[in-house]
Amino acid sequence: MARDVKCVKSVGCVSAVGMGTWGMGGGFWTSDYSNDEGWVEALELGIELGMTLIDTAEMYGGGHSEELVGRAAKGFKRDELFIVTKVWPNHAKYDDALRSVEASVRRLGTYADLILLHWPSDSVPICETVKAFEEAINKGYARFWGLSNFNVKGIEEARSCAKKYDVAAVENRYSLKYRADEHSVIPYAEREGLLYLAYTPIEKGVLAHDQLLSEIGRKYGKTAVQVALNWYIGLGTVVPIPKAGNKDHVRENAGAMGWRLSKDDWEAISEHFK
Numbered sequence: 001m002a003r004d005v006k007c008v009k010s011v012g013c014v015s016a017v018g019m020g021t022w023g024m025g026g027g028f029w030t031s032d033y034s035n036d037e038g039w040v041e042a043l044e045l046g047i048e049l050g051m052t053l054i055d056t057a058e059m060y061g062g063g064h065s066e067e068l069v070g071r072a073a074k075g076f077k078r079d080e081l082f083i084v085t086k087v088w089p090n091h092a093k094y095d096d097a098l099r100s101v102e103a104s105v106r107r108l109g110t111y112a113d114l115i116l117l118h119w120p121s122d123s124v125p126i127c128e129t130v131k132a133f134e135e136a137i138n139k140g141y142a143r144f145w146g147l148s149n150f151n152v153k154g155i156e157e158a159r160s161c162a163k164k165y166d167v168a169a170v171e172n173r174y175s176l177k178y179r180a181d182e183h184s185v186i187p188y189a190e191r192e193g194l195l196y197l198a199y200t201p202i203e204k205g206v207l208a209h210d211q212l213l214s215e216i217g218r219k220y221g222k223t224a225v226q227v228a229l230n231w232y233i234g235l236g237t238v239v240p241i242p243k244a245g246n247k248d249h250v251r252e253n254a255g256a257m258g259w260r261l262s263k264d265d266w267e268a269i270s271e272h273f274k
């Protein structure tokens with residue numbers, strides 16, 4: 001399987017397609033141990049196929065998703081992986097955020113490459129959370145910090161708080177059917193050299209049934225999902241993180257790498273989803 005990477009100023013090079021883990025190991029703060037072996041095997045396969053960026057969070061399965069990611073990571077060279085996890089906004093206070101990162105590191109069994117504030121907090125000043133994230137980096141719990149579900153104004157405010165380590169990444173919802181960030185956060189990330197992680201890139205399976213994506217896919221021997229993911233690969237610092245729920249999904253997602261849409265097909269898709 002051919003491997004693709006995206007290289008950005010803030011973090012270096014990461015896989016051009018990542019793996020999302022929402023729903024693996026449980027739901028919203030609720031753990032599910034019924035399919036641990038299947039989930040771990042799916043993650044291991046994804047890593048073997050070149051999707052070495054793995055996105056998780058403390059609230060996914062009440063932390064169990066992080067444990068699964070940690071299990072999958074054990075069989076690989078750590079410096080070849082890029083593990084992302086997130087702190088829930090209820091834990092945005094300095095002490096709480098630092099404890100959350102520490103707990104995530106324990107569950108992962110290793111440091112996090114990137115820690116994100118999952119959503120903006122309504123009650124805690126962002127500078128307090130940024131201070132905690134910088135201390136987490138000082139302690140070796142993480143290499144970089146970033147933000148999730150933030151607009152440009154929020155990113156700028158957070159950056160103004162940083163004393164030692166600048167923001168490295170932003171993770172927002174983005175897909176061919178949800179393109180708001182194209183005119184704001186994505187060009188900002190490209191200009192500033194930040195990694196942009198796109199969650200829900202397949203719109204929970206909706207794009208798998210799109211007629212144009214399917215028609216274009218037949219020209220390349222690819223599925224609609226693979227065409228959509230390859231379209232994102234053509235966007236600067238954007239890395240899509242489709243869900244890696246099982247081996248079939250993982251194989252299909254990995255098949256988006258190692259080839260490129262023609263310019264005409266890429267532009268036709270862009271126009272189709274305007």
